[in-house]
Amino acid sequence: MNDKxxxxxxxxxxxxxxxxxAAALMALTxxxxxxxxxxxxxxxxxxAVEIASVKALLxxxxxxxxxxxxxxxxxxxxxxxxxLTVFIALTMFDTLRRGDIYTVTDQPIEKNxxxxxVRQADFxxxxxxxxxxxxxxxxxx
Amino acid sequence: MAEPHAHSHPEHxxxxxxxxxxxxxxxxxxxWIFLLTEILLFGGLFTAYAIYRSWNVEMFINAHRFxxxxxxxxxxxxxxxxxxxxxxxxxxxxxxxxxxSIRFLVITLLLAGVFLLVKYFEYSHKxxxxxxxxxxxxxxxxxxxxxxxxxxxxxxxxxxxxxxxxGGMAAIIWILIKTVKGKLSSAxxxxxxxxxxxxxxxxxxxxxxxxxxxxxx
Numbered sequence: 001m002n003d004k005x006x007x008x009x010x011x012x013x014x015x016x017x018x019x020x021x022a023a024a025l026m027a028l029t030x031x032x033x034x035x036x037x038x039x040x041x042x043x044x045x046x047x048a049v050e051i052a053s054v055k056a057l058l059x060x061x062x063x064x065x066x067x068x069x070x071x072x073x074x075x076x077x078x079x080x081x082x083x084l085t086v087f088i089a090l091t092m093f094d095t096l097r098r099g100d101i102y103t104v105t106d107q108p109i110e111k112n113x114x115x116x117x118v119r120q121a122d123f124x125x126x127x128x129x130x131x132x133x134x135x136x137x138x139x140x141x
Numbered sequence: 142m143a144e145p146h147a148h149s150h151p152e153h154x155x156x157x158x159x160x161x162x163x164x165x166x167x168x169x170x171x172x173w174i175f176l177l178t179e180i181l182l183f184g185g186l187f188t189a190y191a192i193y194r195s196w197n198v199e200m201f202i203n204a205h206r207f208x209x210x211x212x213x214x215x216x217x218x219x220x221x222x223x224x225x226x227x228x229x230x231x232x233x234x235x236x237x238x239x240x241x242s243i244r245f246l247v248i249t250l251l252l253a254g255v256f257l258l259v260k261y262f263e264y265s266h267k268x269x270x271x272x273x274x275x276x277x278x279x280x281x282x283x284x285x286x287x288x289x290x291x292x293x294x295x296x297x298x299x300x301x302x303x304x305x306x307x308g309g310m311a312a313i314i315w316i317l318i319k320t321v322k323g324k325l326s327s328a329x330x331x332x333x334x335x336x337x338x339x340x341x342x343x344x345x346x347x348x349x350x351x352x353x354x355x356x357x358x
Contacts, residue, residue: 012235022225029217029351033210036356048352055348063228063341070166076173080180087181087188095192 011068021062028055153329165331172335176342179305183346186298190353193290200285204292205357207272207283209263213355216259217347223252224344227313227337234330239320242333246317249340253310260303267292295354302350305343312336 032051040047061067066074151161158164194201230245271279274296278289316333319325325333 012232015229015232018225018228018232022221025221025224026218029214029221032352032356033214036210036352036358039358042358044356044358045353048356049349052349052352056345059224059341059345059348063224063344064338069169073169073173076170076177077180080177080184084180084184084187087184088191091188092191092195096195 011065013062013065013068017062021058025055025058151328153324153331161329165334168331168335169338172338176338179342183298183301186294186301187349187353190294190298193294194357197285197287197290200283200288201291202358203284204288205354207267207270207280208295208355209266210355212259212263213351216256217351219252219256219259220344220347223249223256224341226252227340231330231333231337234320234325234333235327237327239323239326242325243317243320246313246320250310250313250317253306253313256306257303260299298350298354302343302346305346309336309340309343312339 028051032048035047035051036044038044060077066077154161154164158167226245226249230242230249233239233242233245267273270282271277272292273279273289274293275289278292280288283291313336316325316336319332
């Protein structure tokens with residue numbers, strides 16, 4: 001039986017790689033601060049998040065060794081980012097479009113549908129005033 | 142009691158692992174799964190941020206002007222530097238340079254302290270002005286409706302991040318003691334590696350918090 005603990009040496013990344021990445025992170029910080037003072041008519045947030053993403057990938061791949069390690073750790077990290085994207089994207093589709101449904105007025109999709117033929121007059125009649133829209137009202141004539 | 146097997150185990154190897162490499166990889170996978178839950182924890186807050194910013198575009202721009210960009214930038218530089226020194230502490234222990242590793246860990250710890258100190262000054266200034274979350278908000282200088290929402294998000298996100306910095310400091314102190322006692326070496330430095338991963342994630346989250354809170358439009 002061979003004891004691997006004495007034969008397996010850690011994967012050592014040279015010091016200059018860490019220093020270079022740190023310098024790049026500092027430079028990108030300067031860029032993102034600088035860009036924030038320039039008005040990009042609505043694109044500032046996009047640029048800021050993109051620069052932050054580049055910085056985050058540098059930290060993850062080099063400082064956190066994802067580039068060099070077994071790929072299973074990269075898979076776990078990617079799954080986190082994937083689900084984060086789903087959360088934010090789906091939520092934004094909802095919240096940014098929610099007002100639209102209130103501007104839609106009711107109208108038949110298929111005017112010749114059976115349901116409209118039976119009670120066509122009721123459905124095409126103007127919407128009654130709000131106070132008469134009481135459900136299960138016993139006072140209805 | 143007689144050992145059931147003849148070959149010798151290193152001190153750090155637990156008996157339920159077949160070898161040190163398997164033990165190290167299991168620990169790292171556990172750490173990454175924990176980091177995944179951390180990303181999703183902050184993810185919920187980033188989603189809340191996205192919703193409220195999209196509902197209050199102008200107010201967010203007006204309210205964020207009261208954050209000090211210089212202090213935010215200083216803290217970003219401090220955290221990036223501390224990430225670098227953490228990485229160098231691990232590099233030093235990989236090369237069995239214990240003295241250097243201890244020195245880098247101490248610098249990392251000090252930088253974490255500087256980060257929290259700057260945050261303390263920022264917070265106390267806002268407390269003084271009444272720029273507080275929710276119903277405690279009394280400041281009148283922000284144009285736009287419901288500026289307290291911005292400060293609710295600001296304090297929740299930076300507050301939770303600050304707690305993570307505190308947690309990271311506790312972890313760094315723990316591995317600092319381990320390193321001083323000589324328990325870590327190039328053959329076994331998993332606790333330091335995992336602490337490093339946690340610390341880099343704290344840095345990574347701040348990398349997003351900084352532009353989203355301090356550098357809006």
